[in-house]
Amino acid sequence: MERLRKTPALGTGTPDDGGMSGHDPSQELADLTGAGLLRTLKPLDSPAGPRVVRQDRELWNFASNDYLGLAADAELAEAFIEGVRKYGAGSAASRLVCGTLPPHHLLEEALAAAKGAEAALVFTSGFATAVGSMPALAGKDDVLVLDKLCHASLIDGARLSGATIRVFPHNDTAKLARLLEGIRAKQPAARVIVVTESVFSMDGDVCPLREILELKDRHGALLFLDEAHSFGVLGPRGMGLAAELGLQDRVDFQMGTFSKAAGLSGGYLVTSAAWRDLLVNRARSFIYSTAPPPALAHAAMASLERIRSADGEARRSRLREYIARLSPGHPSPVIPVVLGGNEAALEAAARLEARGFLVPAIRYPTVPRGTARLRISLSAAHPHEAVAALCVGMASE
Incomplete structure (x- = not known):
C-alpha cells in the first residue's frame, strides 16, 4: 500500500531543495530562486474582474477562480453592504460562544436544502473546512484514502487527523479497489473515508464519481467529496458534479467553498445532522475561530440564489x-x-502577459515536479473577444 510519506508530490509544504540555514532564510530563498520556485506577491491595482490592472498595465484576467463572474457583481456587492447595515462588520465571537447570527443559520439551512442533505456547517474558509473536518471525522484507529492529486488542505487535514493514510494514483479506481479490499481485510472495524475532488484544481478533470461510490459502498467506507471547483459550475442549478450525476444522496460529506464561483470567501460541509453535530463538537477550526462576518453569510445567501437562478444558468451556458x-x-x-x-x-x-493576458505559471509544490504548467481559468464574465484573443495567443505558445 502506498503511504503518504512516499509521495513527495503531495502537499504544498516547503520544497525539499535544501536544508535549514540557521536563523537566516537567505540561503533557502536563494535555493528557491535557483530552482525557479520563488514566489512573490504581485498586487493588483484594480478590483477583481475579467479585466484587471497590474503595474499600470491592463490585462485580461485568466487567472482567477471567479467562474461565474460574481466577485465584482454589483447586486452581490449590494447584498454584502446590506448585510453590514443589518448585522454590523463582524461576528465578535466564535460560533459556540455568541457568534452565531441569523445569516449563518439561514445560509446553512439553504445550503443543506440546495444540496439535498439534512444539514450543513459553514467555516471561515475552504482550507479551514478541510483541516477542521477531517481530524473531527477520523482518528488514529481509522483510515483515510486520498487521491494523489488532492488539494493541500485535504492532505493537511488528513495528516492532522492521526489516521492511517493511504494514497491511490489519480483517478485510478482499480488501485482504489485493491486498497479498500486490503484495508478491510486487516481492519474490518476501522472507519474508512475515501477523499477526492469533483473537479481537480490544477488539472481541471473530474473524478470517476459513480465508480468511487460503488467501491466505497462495497467496502463499507464513507466518501468525502470536495466540490470546491464544481459548485456553481456543474450540475442542475450549479450544485456540483454529484448533483449532475444524480448521486448527491450517496455522498457522505460534500465540501465546498464560496471563494470560487460564488465570488466571495468561506467554506462549508454538507452532511447528515448527526455528522454535523459531531463537527460542531470536534472541528477545531470551527470551534476556535471567530465566526465568519454575518454580512458575508448574508451575501453568500444572495450568491447561492443567483447561482441557482435563471441568471446563473445563463452564466453557466x-x-x-x-x-x-x-x-x-x-x-x-x-x-x-x-x-x-x-x-x-x-x-x-511572461510572454502572454506581454500580449495582455494574465495566465499564471503553476509549479511544484502546487503540482508534481516536472509538470509545471499554465493554468487558464475561464469566467462567464469574459467578453467573447477576450476568449477569442486568448485562443489566438495560445496558438502561438
Whole structure:
C-alpha cells in the first residue's frame, strides 16, 4: 500500500531543495530562486474582474477562480453592504460562544436544502473546512484514502487527523479497489473515508464519481467529496458534479467553498445532522475561530440564489461555450497547459502577459515536479473577444 510519506508530490509544504540555514532564510530563498520556485506577491491595482490592472498595465484576467463572474457583481456587492447595515462588520465571537447570527443559520439551512442533505456547517474558509473536518471525522484507529492529486488542505487535514493514510494514483479506481479490499481485510472495524475532488484544481478533470461510490459502498467506507471547483459550475442549478450525476444522496460529506464561483470567501460541509453535530463538537477550526462576518453569510445567501437562478444558468451556458471554444470536450473551466520545466512555464506566462493576458505559471509544490504548467481559468464574465484573443495567443505558445 502506498503511504503518504512516499509521495513527495503531495502537499504544498516547503520544497525539499535544501536544508535549514540557521536563523537566516537567505540561503533557502536563494535555493528557491535557483530552482525557479520563488514566489512573490504581485498586487493588483484594480478590483477583481475579467479585466484587471497590474503595474499600470491592463490585462485580461485568466487567472482567477471567479467562474461565474460574481466577485465584482454589483447586486452581490449590494447584498454584502446590506448585510453590514443589518448585522454590523463582524461576528465578535466564535460560533459556540455568541457568534452565531441569523445569516449563518439561514445560509446553512439553504445550503443543506440546495444540496439535498439534512444539514450543513459553514467555516471561515475552504482550507479551514478541510483541516477542521477531517481530524473531527477520523482518528488514529481509522483510515483515510486520498487521491494523489488532492488539494493541500485535504492532505493537511488528513495528516492532522492521526489516521492511517493511504494514497491511490489519480483517478485510478482499480488501485482504489485493491486498497479498500486490503484495508478491510486487516481492519474490518476501522472507519474508512475515501477523499477526492469533483473537479481537480490544477488539472481541471473530474473524478470517476459513480465508480468511487460503488467501491466505497462495497467496502463499507464513507466518501468525502470536495466540490470546491464544481459548485456553481456543474450540475442542475450549479450544485456540483454529484448533483449532475444524480448521486448527491450517496455522498457522505460534500465540501465546498464560496471563494470560487460564488465570488466571495468561506467554506462549508454538507452532511447528515448527526455528522454535523459531531463537527460542531470536534472541528477545531470551527470551534476556535471567530465566526465568519454575518454580512458575508448574508451575501453568500444572495450568491447561492443567483447561482441557482435563471441568471446563473445563463452564466453557466456562456462558460460552457467558452470551454468548448478553448478546449473542446474538457469538463471544467480550469484548463491546464503542461510545459514541464519551471522556467518554461514562467517564460510562457511572461510572454502572454506581454500580449495582455494574465495566465499564471503553476509549479511544484502546487503540482508534481516536472509538470509545471499554465493554468487558464475561464469566467462567464469574459467578453467573447477576450476568449477569442486568448485562443489566438495560445496558438502561438
